[in-house]
Amino acid sequence: METLWDALRSLHDAGGINLVQFYNDFERDRLLRGMWTTVELATICIVLSVVIGVVGAWLQGSRNRLLKSIVQGYIQFFRNTPPLVQMYFFYFALGPQLPRIVNEYGIAQPMLGSFEWAVISLSFFAGAFNVEIFRSGIEAVQRATVEAADSLGFNRLQIYRYVVLPLAVRFCLPALNNNLVNLAKTTSQAYAIAVPEALFVASQIWSDHINVLEMMITLLTFYLLLVGVIVWLMTWLERSLAVPGFGR
Amino acid sequence: MSAGLQMPQPARGESGFTATAFNRRSLAFVLAAFLLLVAGSEALAQIRTTGGSGSIIDALVKWTPLLLLGPPGEFGGFVLNIAVSFLAMAIGTVAGLVLGLGQISLFPIVRKISWAITQFFRNSPWLVLLFFVMLLTPFQIRVAGVTIPLPDWIKATVGLALPIMANMAEIVRGAVNSIPTAQWECAESLAFTRMQTLWRIILPQCLKRMIPPWMNWYAILTMATPLISIVGVNDAMTLAQDALAAEQRTELLMPMYGMLLVFFFIYCYPIARWTIYLERKYAVKI
Numbered sequence: 001m002e003t004l005w006d007a008l009r010s011l012h013d014a015g016g017i018n019l020v021q022f023y024n025d026f027e028r029d030r031l032l033r034g035m036w037t038t039v040e041l042a043t044i045c046i047v048l049s050v051v052i053g054v055v056g057a058w059l060q061g062s063r064n065r066l067l068k069s070i071v072q073g074y075i076q077f078f079r080n081t082p083p084l085v086q087m088y089f090f091y092f093a094l095g096p097q098l099p100r101i102v103n104e105y106g107i108a109q110p111m112l113g114s115f116e117w118a119v120i121s122l123s124f125f126a127g128a129f130n131v132e133i134f135r136s137g138i139e140a141v142q143r144a145t146v147e148a149a150d151s152l153g154f155n156r157l158q159i160y161r162y163v164v165l166p167l168a169v170r171f172c173l174p175a176l177n178n179n180l181v182n183l184a185k186t187t188s189q190a191y192a193i194a195v196p197e198a199l200f201v202a203s204q205i206w207s208d209h210i211n212v213l214e215m216m217i218t219l220l221t222f223y224l225l226l227v228g229v230i231v232w233l234m235t236w237l238e239r240s241l242a243v244p245g246f247g248r
Numbered sequence: 249m250s251a252g253l254q255m256p257q258p259a260r261g262e263s264g265f266t267a268t269a270f271n272r273r274s275l276a277f278v279l280a281a282f283l284l285l286v287a288g289s290e291a292l293a294q295i296r297t298t299g300g301s302g303s304i305i306d307a308l309v310k311w312t313p314l315l316l317l318g319p320p321g322e323f324g325g326f327v328l329n330i331a332v333s334f335l336a337m338a339i340g341t342v343a344g345l346v347l348g349l350g351q352i353s354l355f356p357i358v359r360k361i362s363w364a365i366t367q368f369f370r371n372s373p374w375l376v377l378l379f380f381v382m383l384l385t386p387f388q389i390r391v392a393g394v395t396i397p398l399p400d401w402i403k404a405t406v407g408l409a410l411p412i413m414a415n416m417a418e419i420v421r422g423a424v425n426s427i428p429t430a431q432w433e434c435a436e437s438l439a440f441t442r443m444q445t446l447w448r449i450i451l452p453q454c455l456k457r458m459i460p461p462w463m464n465w466y467a468i469l470t471m472a473t474p475l476i477s478i479v480g481v482n483d484a485m486t487l488a489q490d491a492l493a494a495e496q497r498t499e500l501l502m503p504m505y506g507m508l509l510v511f512f513f514i515y516c517y518p519i520a521r522w523t524i525y526l527e528r529k530y531a532v533k534i
Binding site for chain 2 (some may be wrong): 069070072073076077079080081082083084085086088089092093094096097119181185186187188189191192199203212213216219220223224227228
C-alpha cells in the first residue's frame with residue numbers, strides 16, 4: 001500500500017494530478033469516514049422508508065376514511081414538493097422548535113442533530129413513494145388469492161401479513177429498486193444541512209487542495225459503486241424470492 | 249372478503265381532465281395543513297412572546313412578491329426556478345433524443361459509448377453533477393474572439409439538464425423498443441431507408457407513449473431546481489433564506505419554508521395528476 005501512495009505522491013509532483021485524498025493519511029481517513037456516513041445514511045433511510053411504505057400501504061387499505069385521506073395527503077405532499085426544501089423545513093424550521101437538551105458537558109444542544117434530521121426527512125420523502133409502490137403491488141395480488149385466504153379463516157391482519165404482503169413485495173421489487181437507488185442518490189442533498197457525508201467531505205477536500213476534477217471523479221465513482229451495490233443486492237433479492245408461476 | 253382489503257375506488261365525480269388534475273381533497277388537505285402551520289406558529293409566538301412586529305400573515309404577504317418574482321429589476325425567485333426547469337428540460341430532451349437514438353445505432357461503438365454516457369449520468373446524484381458543471385466550467389468562454397459570459401444560472405441549467413438527458417435517452421430507447429418489429433419490416437419492404445423509417449414511422453408512434461414519462465421527469469426536474477440555491481443562484485430558496493435572515497424571527501421559520509413547499513406543490517401537483525390521466529388514456533388496452 002505504501003508504495004502505491006508513494007507512486008501517487010510522485011504523480012502529483014511530476015504530472016500535476018493531485019490524488020491527495022488517497023496518499024495523504026489524514027485526507028484518506030476523512031474521505032473514508034464521509035463515504036461511510038453516506039453508506040450509513042443510505043442504509044438507515046432505506047430500512048425506515050420501506051417500513052413507512054409497508055405501514056402506509058396497510059393504512060391505505062383501512063376502513064377509516066380520515067386515516068386514508070391523511071395517508072393520501074402525506075403521499076401527495078411529499079411526492080410533489082422538492083426534497084431539499086423538505087429537508088430545510090425539517091432542519092431549519094422544525095428543529096429549533098424542539099426543546100434543547102443539556103449534554104454531559106453542561107452545554108445546551110438541539111435534541112436532534114443534522115444527521116438525524118437528514119434521516120427523518122429522506123425517509124419520509126422516499127417513504128411516500130414506497131407507499132404508492134407497495135399499494136400497486138398489493139393491487140396486483142389477485143382477488144381470488146385474498147378470497148381463498150379469507151375463506152380459510154384468516155383475519156385482516158393475517159391476510160395482509162401472510163398472503164398479500166409476501167406476494168406484493170415480489171411484484172413491486174423492480175419499482176422499489178428504482179426508488180431505493182434514487183434515495184441513495186438523494187442522500188447527497190444532506191450536504192445542504194452540513195451532514196459530513198461523501199459530498200460534504202469531498203467539497204472540503206477540494207477546497208483545501210484545489211483538486212476539483214480529481215476529487216469529483218473519485219466521488220462520482222463512489223456513487224456509481226454505491227448504486228451498483230444496491231442494484232446488485234436488489235437483483236439478488238428478486239431472483240432469490242422469485243416464485244414459480246409469476247412472470248417469465 | 250373483508251371490506252378493508254378492497255381496492256381503492258376512484259372518488260365519485262372524478263372524471264375528465266379538470267377533476268383529475270385538481271383532486272380537490274388533496275389540494276384542500278395541503279392548504280389546510282399550511283394554514284394550521286401558520287396558526288400554530290402564531291400561537292407559539294404569542295405564548296413565547298418573542299414580540300415581533302406585525303403578524304405572521306403580514307410578513308408572508310410582504311415577502312411573497314420577492315419569493316415569486318425575485319428582487320425588482322433582477323431575474324430570480326420562483327420564476328427563475330420555472331425558467332431553469334423549462335430550459336433544462338429543452339436541453340435535456342434534445343440531447344436525450346440524440347443519446348437515445350445513439351443507443352439503438354447500428355454501429356456497436358456508438359451504441360456502447362451512448363450506453364456508457366447514459367448509465368453514468370443516470371446513476372450520479374443530481375447535486376454532484378451540479379457541482380461538477382458549476383466548478384469545472386469557466387465563467388466565460390471565448391468563441392472566435394467574442395467573449396460570451398456564462399452566468400451561474402445558465403451553468404446550473406446545464407448541470408440539471410445532464411441527468412434529464414440520460415433519463416430521456418432511456419425513455420426514447422424504451423419507446424422505440426416497444427414498437428413492434430413488424431413496423432420496421434413493413435417499412436423496409438416499402439423501401440424506406442433506416443432514417444426515413446425512424447423519423448416518419450417509428451418516432452411518431454413513440455411520441456404518444458413518451459409523453460407521460462417525459463412529464464413525470466419534468467416534475468422531478470422542477471422539484472430539483474431548489475438545488476441551484478446551494479451553488480449560489482438567486483432562486484426562491486435563496487431568497488426565502490435571505491428574507492428569514494432579514495426578519496430574524498424564529499416564529500416565521502415554519503410558515504416561510506411551508507409557503508415555499510406550497511408554491512412547489514401547487515405547481516407540481518397538477519402536472520403529476522395530468523401525467524396519471526394521460527398514462528391511463530394512452531395505456532395499451534389488453
